[in-house]
């Protein structure tokens with residue numbers, strides 16, 4: 219018999235409410251397998267960011283459970299990393315020292331730290347600005363630095379909350395291509411919140427469409443576009459068909 223795999227993330231009848239208000243998420247059950255790239259889309263306020271916060275351990279469930287590789291989200295903090303839309307780099311530190319921050323806090327030996335940081339800066343294409351300050355960087359570069367910083371702890375599960383929403387379209391497309399290149403190299407599981415259907419289709423192996431009031435899983439759509447995904451993927455007919463399909467399901471949940 220094949221060995222049952224522990225899901226990367228498992229939601230079991232998860233309800234989340236703030237105070238006595240109506241639940242934000244209600245009885246959400248879904249499992250995400252290791253290596254999946256899952257985008258979460260849905261109308262504003264349906265609980266997408268709340269869902270990521272539950273996985274990160276920043277916020278507890280009201281009822282039901284979230285497990286991360288079989289552990290509580292708090293115990294799994296070392297293997298998850300959260301990347302926000304606002305890169306929140308420390309303005310008084312250079313790019314190199316921003317990326318090194320977590321490693322310094324963990325007291326990683328200097329030589330090892332320098333090696334990890336320099337590899338990460340190469341990975342995200344920022345070697346040439348390693349000694350610049352955040353104010354000297356473009357929005358795309360700041361986001362790359364923020365991603366490098368999140369990767370310094372060598373996470374297995376990445377939680378990204380609209381990371382590219384503030385970028386212009388060309389930079390955003392380029393960042394999508396870089397992220398998918400990294401994803402193909404590493405063995406991450408990714409949960410990615412976005413309002414862009416095209417971005418979700420381009421990046422994901424699977425898209426979860428949430429319906430609002432209360433937030434719940436309305437559609438679970440596999441995205442079987444082949445790899446490598448490149449700029450050409452966006453020009454393909456199957457890409458257009460998937461974007462149209464996901465957009466239709468989103469319109470449906472907007473009207474419920």
Ligand SMILES: Nc1ncnc2c1ncn2[C@@H]1O[C@H](COP(=O)(O)OP(=O)(O)OP(=O)(O)O)[C@@H](O)[C@H]1O
Nearest residue numbers: 236242260261262263264265266267268269411413
């Ligand atoms: N700490 C909190 N206290 C009270 N209400 C909250 C809290 N955090 C989130 N909410 C409410 O929960 C609901 C869902 O918020 P959440 O940010 O998860 O939605 P979202 O789907 O990510 O929205 P958007 O697409 O606009 O970013 C919103 O109505 C929000 O006001």
